[in-house]
Amino acid sequence: MRFILRGNLYGLLCRENRIPVKNTIVRLYRYNNQDAVVAATNALPKELFQIYSKAEVSEKSNDLLAETKTDENGMYTFDLDGNKLKYDGGPVEIILYYPDVPDYGQANQKPHKNFKEFGVRLNIFQPGWRQTNDNNLYATFNYIISTKNWCYILSLHDLWFIFGQLTVCQTNTPIPGVTVTAMDDDVISDDELGSAVTNSNGQFIIVYTSKKFKKTFLSPLINVETPLFPWGNGPDVYFKYATSAGEFHKEPSSRGRMKDRENVGNCFCVNLCLEEGPLDPPETDVIPGFFKIGQNRAYHILNNIDSTTGRTMGKAVAGWNDLAFFSNLSLLGSLNKKINSKPLEYKFQYEEWNAPGGAVVTPWTDIMKPDIANTVIGYTQELTGDIFNPIKITDYAIHPHPGEMEVFFDASDTWVKVPQLSNFVVNTNGLLINLISSKLMSGTVNMAGLVPGNNAASVQPLQKNRYFKLRMIKREEGNAATETIAGTSKEIALFNLLYSGVPQRGSWLPGTSTERGVACLDIKEMTGSGCVKITNSLTVKYTAANPNLGNVRVTMSGPGGPHVFPAIAHDTAGEEAHGEVAYSGSVAALPNCAYIVYVHADLKLTNGEWTHHDIWDHMAFCK
Structure with missing residues (x-):
């Protein structure tokens, strides 16, 4: 029996703004103390929250069921083989494990000199397993870490967050697309803490470490917030604002010495407003095209694909290289609503090769709507008049989930029609389609009869990768004469057997x-x-x-x-x-x-x- 536990983990900043706990190791432990489980069901979250030292985490190793890692949205999945693990669906303890500093948005993931491995218990609970048609048992556990506890976890990593929203003062209208830079007003020289671009809601998050505001004239040999040995140890924050055209507004540095900005903590929320937004720069057309595979690793379709193997290459992280592809693939690039001032539509095709640089096996074939998983390509914005939720965001997706709107195809289910609504905004993440690559290559190899120690080829021939080129084609809606190739990949190695x-x-x-x-x-x-x-x-x-x-x-x-x-x-x-x-x-x-x-x-x-x-x-x- 397989037990599949899924969920999302969030940290709460400043009591109202949650962010995903991303890129973080999550461990699941068997928990045999039934009395403690009963007590846990009646306990407050703060009573169950606990920091474990490295040694205390190690003591639990015999009860470890599985380990996984959250994605960029704080989502995790545990897939437990009950027979292999001798697990019958009983109570569990869920722990965040920090052997090092995860990527929470800071520029440098190097641990500070006093960092020590630790774990964080989030909860002890009995999953509510439910059986589905595939005979597996499923349960969900979502969790929001309180502001106090989340900020404490961040402090152990020496991570400092500024969460803000930028609006027009009189109308409370969000100002998107502005680079907000946080500065520390200092005696010797003002320190730049970091910068971020406001999203469609005018919101931004800046992540930095204490090294940013502890610079002195002796840095980097000696870092201390100046003046030396102050009573407060946080930065004194003021902000600058810029667009691609340059800086258009700056708060006086003295603003950082006011009570609400002086010596701020490592979780600082701020509402900022300007009398008017920046002047709109001249519109420039984005050239629609297909450039990368994967939102997290962003493999360039030419520079990061090895011409001889079809595997990945050229990434700074060694473990990201020499890999073949599998499962659903996010195909990324850039998108516009129009081309030649006409509505834009696009499609993808694949071509199979017998080897990189070899011969074509299957000529260019259209990727159809059933070959694409849920894909959000953009969203609409509407003013609501609600002071707490001033803008309603509605996602537009291929195969929409509940609450999303449909992105339409042409009659052949081949061409994706970009929505032409006046308030439609193309996603900045560049997602074009989520390709179900098992539609290109899949199957099952029966290894019954294999004897451990023997060559796998004694039962079945050794399996091989297959190789595919991918390309995007764009055109004016319904006009075949305007079709243009908008990015073609090298032959990528694919394995889904x-x-x-x-x-x-x-x-x-x-x-x-x-x-x-x-x-x-x-x-x-x-x-x-x-x-x-x-x-x-x-x-x-x-x-x-x-x-x-x-x-x-x-x-x-x-x-x-x-x-x-x-x-x-x-x-x-x-x-x-x-x-x-x-x-x-x-x-x-x-x-x-x-x-x-x-x-x-x-x-x-x-x-x-x-x-x-x-x-x-x-x-x-x-x-």
Whole structure:
């Protein structure tokens, strides 16, 4: 039975403005204290909130069920294999884990010199599981961290937030598209804290660290808020305002010495207004086109695709490179409402190649509406007259979710028609379509009969990536004569196959799994003998396979240790590893107890937002 827990996590700034807890490790632990669970249901959130040290987090390792990471919207998903984890749907504890400083919008994620790993307990609860037609159990847990607790978490990272809204004073009308720069009024020289561009609601968030306002004439050797050793330790904030045409307004620096701006804390909310907004710059046409894949990693369709492998390349983060693509892909670029002063429409096509730089297998084929997942391409704005919610925002989407409006296609379900409403605004994130790439390449490989330790090719031939070019075409609505190619990618490597019937848990508790690769093991000394004890030797038989295979490793948990196995080399580079590996230590010297061995296989796959998790198998034995 699979248990799937989903939700969104938010932090509350200044009691009213919530932001997603993004790019953050979330851990789920089994919680066996039933009395504490009952008490937790009646407790206030502040009574359950708890900071754990690194050592306290480590003490919980035996109860760890799963680990995941929130996306840019604070969304997370746990997919638990109840049989593998011996989990029956009972109470859980959910913890944010901070081994380092996540990307919360600050320019530099380097931890400050006094940073120590920590965890944050959000809640202890019994998920409300519900069964669906696929026989999986689903539950939802959404959580908003209170202002006090969220700002305390941020302070442990030395993160300082300014959340503001810029409006026209007399009408309270939001002013979008303005670069707001926060300054610290200082004795020696004013420090720039950071800047941000206001959104359609006039809102902005500036994130910085204390180094920004602790500069002195001795910086960077000595950083301290000047004057030296003040009673208050926060910045004294004033603001400057600019557009692409340059700075058009600046508050006097003395504004930072007023009571509401002096020595502000690390969570500072401010309402700003100007007597009038900036003069509108001359309109410039954005050239509609397709440029990147993935909102989070933004792989350029030419510069970040390897011409020889079809995999990713050229990113500063090493782990983002040498990856094939899988799952839904966000295709990004730029968009306009019009082209040649006429309504714009666009479509995407794919072309399959037998290899990068090889030959065409399938000529250019239209990507149709059913091949596209929910995609918000823009929104409308309406003044409501409500002082607290002055503007109503309505998203326009391909395959809209509830509350969104439909983006229409032409009669063939091929061309996306850009809405022409006067109050329609194209999204600044550049999302054009969310391509369901499994429509291009999918399938299942039956691995029934595979024996751990044997070559995966003994059951099925080693699987291969497939290669596709993607391109965008734009035109005046309904006018074929104006069709223009607006961006063509290199051949990208794609892999969406699932391996079914993969043996799991060896001779101990045989079963199977379905994953995007093969990772299985058995213990040689127990093969065909059932649940027998290990005495003087321990040999792990393993098989791992995927055309984008990364590191393969065998580990073991249990008393004693550290437990070490030799490094595993690929038998077919980047595709397959199999064989046997013996425990490096003395098996006879191990304490008499229960142990678990694991095989982990990294899959070098990305959807443009994150890298596919590793796949694994495990087996228990008694010494």
